[in-house]
Amino acid sequence: MTAQTRAFATHSATEPLGLFSFVRRDPRAEDVAIDILFCGVCHTDIHHSRDDWGRANYPMVPGHEIVGRVTEVGAGVSRFKVGDLVGVGCMVDSCQHCGPCGKGWEQYCDSGSTFTYNGVDRQDGSPTYGGYSERIVVSQNFVLKVPENLDPAAAAPLLCAGVTSFSPLKHWNVGPGSKVGVVGLGGLGHMALKLAKAMGAGVTLFTRSPGKEADARALGADHIVLSTHPDQMTAATNQFDLIVDTVPYAHDLNPYVPTLAVGGTIVLVGYLGPVEPALNTSPMVLKRKSVAGSLIGGIAETQEMLDFCGQHGITADIEMIKIQDINAAYERVLKSDVKYRFVIDMASLKEGA
Structure with missing residues (x-):
């Protein structure tokens, strides 16, 4: 059934992020439902939140460096099962039939890839909301397997950085x-x-x-x-x-x-x-x-990167924060005052605003 979801969002370019509630869709046949454990904070999140690039859609729930556990899979899902440690990066869909998509370059999709937040779902036209939230529902084709030997919090920034x-x-x-x-x-x-x-x-x-x-x-x-x-x-x-x-x-x-x-x-x-x-x-x-x-990477390449990091024990150097500290974290990112990536412990959402 549709899930009421708590998140942090901004409603304008000048407004700080705060508590927000919305409904995630039910998983479709090819979808994976994920409880989000950790979400990295990317400089892009700040650019979009503050409409630096002139493409912002509000309300906006940022976050595209997502690691979590699968809680439900659609009837057509074969690649994932409940309990898997998974990641979601910058994209949640593409046309999947143009030249770039055929080469595994979904990020360069001729019709534009569907971004994890500040985008529009290709099937139902609803806004996409990102990882500063309790859960997310994503097509299995855009979900990544995160090696279990990696610290899941420190693995989150691998999905973009x-x-x-x-x-x-x-x-x-x-x-x-x-x-x-x-x-x-x-x-x-x-x-x-x-x-x-x-x-x-x-x-x-x-x-x-x-x-x-x-x-x-x-x-x-x-x-x-x-x-x-x-x-x-x-x-x-x-x-x-x-x-x-x-x-x-x-x-x-x-x-x-x-x-x-x-x-x-x-x-x-x-x-x-x-x-x-x-x-x-x-x-x-x-x-x-x-x-x-160069822009991010395709899904197959992102999986290759995660597997490479698993083999070599590579993760990001991170500073963990609560979601309630996100606005202060943004200011510190702008001052380059972090070594080297903030990661939100999404369990902190249970504490409210």
């Missing part, structure tokens, strides 16, 4: 002998360091902050380059096969292009918008260097 870092590393064939740079040490950056190191790459962190060296090395960095230090940047010339740029705001990419090896690529995973200042194409044309972008 993890796969956002993993996808470009896989696409650009990172492996033993690869040289990978990571720009920025936050939720995405710390996962990129861990994953690239586990793939066998030599890993370098680019940072503006001298005090991050010890943390970066503990996370897997072999080298640290201060991007504000001209001599260190010059010494890094022609080195990197791939640079994963995790910075979430407009910044100058030009100083990083010379650090790429011939044929190397800078991939942007944290920032959406125009590049400022303008990109000088000369060093790109002369040495076949590229600037690219």
Whole structure:
């Protein structure tokens, strides 16, 4: 039967998140019902809540880094059973028949993937509400198996931060002998360091902050380059096969292009918008260097990432919070005051507002 569901939501771009109640749909034949245990807090949650990208639909229940236990399955579900530890990431549906979907790239669906929150259900037109809630109902095709050997709270950020870092590393064939740079040490950056190191790459962190060296090395960095230090940047010339740029705001990419090896690529995973200042194409044309972008990962790739993390014991470094502290957590994220991902213990919803 339909389930009254408690959550935290915002009702406008300027309103804090607070207690909200809505009805989750009954599971359809292909659906999995999940009791949410933990939900990560992504910078995207803040952007959407505050309508930074101009696409907000209110009321909004954010959250797309979800880990929980299956409580019910539809009659047509074959991949999951009650009690399974599962995850839900940024998407809950896509057309599943276009070219990108056929390649397992549901995130690039020609008609637009259906996002876990701030979206519209393709079948009944209802709004999608995310993981800052007690439970969720999702098609089995968009539910992931979470390895039981991983801490479920620390595994939650893998559903976005993890796969956002993993996808470009896989696409650009990172492996033993690869040289990978990571720009920025936050939720995405710390996962990129861990994953690239586990793939066998030599890993370098680019940072503006001298005090991050010890943390970066503990996370897997072999080298640290201060991007504000001209001599260190010059010494890094022609080195990197791939640079994963995790910075979430407009910044100058030009100083990083010379650090790429011939044929190397800078991939942007944290920032959406125009590049400022303008990109000088000369060093790109002369040495076949590229600037690219990457968005999360497809469902099969997300499962591959989770399995890889299970095999290597990789999870996010997290700070656990209660849902009642979410508004303060948002302010701390904006100040980069978290190492490196907030995760909400959804049991705290039982405590009310």
